[in-house]
Amino acid sequence: MSEDPIEYFDRHSKQKLIEQVYGEKWLHRIYGSPFGRLILWLAVKRSWFSRWYGYRMGKPKSRQLIPGFISKYGLDVSEFAENEDSFPSFNDFFVRRLKPSARPISQADDVAIFPADGRHMGFQDLSDLEGVFVKGQSFDLKSLFGSEETAAPFEQGTLIISRLCPVDYHRFHYPLAGKASAPTLINGGLSSVNPIALRRDLSIFWQNKRNLSYLETDGFGRIASFEVGATCVGSMTYGESLPGFVEKGDEKGFFSFGGSSVLTLFEPNRILLAEDLLEHSAQNRELYARMGEPMGILPK
Numbered sequence: 001m002s003e004d005p006i007e008y009f010d011r012h013s014k015q016k017l018i019e020q021v022y023g024e025k026w027l028h029r030i031y032g033s034p035f036g037r038l039i040l041w042l043a044v045k046r047s048w049f050s051r052w053y054g055y056r057m058g059k060p061k062s063r064q065l066i067p068g069f070i071s072k073y074g075l076d077v078s079e080f081a082e083n084e085d086s087f088p089s090f091n092d093f094f095v096r097r098l099k100p101s102a103r104p105i106s107q108a109d110d111v112a113i114f115p116a117d118g119r120h121m122g123f124q125d126l127s128d129l130e131g132v133f134v135k136g137q138s139f140d141l142k143s144l145f146g147s148e149e150t151a152a153p154f155e156q157g158t159l160i161i162s163r164l165c166p167v168d169y170h171r172f173h174y175p176l177a178g179k180a181s182a183p184t185l186i187n188g189g190l191s192s193v194n195p196i197a198l199r200r201d202l203s204i205f206w207q208n209k210r211n212l213s214y215l216e217t218d219g220f221g222r223i224a225s226f227e228v229g230a231t232c233v234g235s236m237t238y239g240e241s242l243p244g245f246v247e248k249g250d251e252k253g254f255f256s257f258g259g260s261s262v263l264t265l266f267e268p269n270r271i272l273l274a275e276d277l278l279e280h281s282a283q284n285r286e287l288y289a290r291m292g293e294p295m296g297i298l299p300k
Helices: 024-031 034-044 047-057 060-073 090-094 141-145 148-154 275-281
Strands: 007-010 015-018 111-113 118-123 158-164 171-173 178-180 184-186 210-216 222-228 236-238 244-246 251-255 260-266 286-289 294-297
Touching: 007 275, 047 090, 060 090, 118 275, 118 294, 141 148, 158 294, 275 286
Parallel strands: 007 286
Antiparallel strands: 007 015, 111 294, 118 158, 118 286, 158 260, 171 251, 178 210, 178 244, 184 210, 210 222, 222 260, 236 251
């Protein structure tokens, strides 16, 4: 398996950067050797492992990890809604809220926003997709939805993959205003969603535990969203108001500790993705952008 650095393009600095991977050596050992893959099958992708790790990160002792994590990954503490010393555990820090001013929402009615901070890939037409992360990997929409019938309306639609690293803000939001459904669980494992793993096996997206929900909008049609669990993500927590009407940028929920992904799907010809997202995705390179920023616009 390739151990090439994970390169992404930062929308804000306009630079290609190399991702600082949390637990990189461990990931290479697990996914890059026969013994590691045995450990993966026996323990790492099992739900008990993530529950155990989540339990550790919820203990008061875990808060001692917070200062070093902030320093190593260069987090901007001025964005935090709460003081960095106020978190009772590492997991409380991990699911921290930000000040509203830290993530302004693009308000134009014809703009859809990214639902989360992260590294994003976007594909205008899934039927033309030649590869994700590496050439030759196809995207199995039927397996993702769990049935051919529910997948059918999105077969020639648009896909956005938003990958959240452990260093990212881990709350996810609505990309548009509309009527939101309650999430439905599709059970599965909890493999890593880091490119080290995805370069080897894209089917992680439709084999992992995930929640499916829909958002009915006026201009952009029906949107399907998947929150995908991953290694050490023992839970996805949602607001109590579902189902119901939501505004663009409203908080939908949060992931507990670990890297995770949000998949957003539009029906055909309902959105025109941002040029920089399409440009870098065509080169199998992720685009870093923040929640609230434009993801695409309504086609003219």
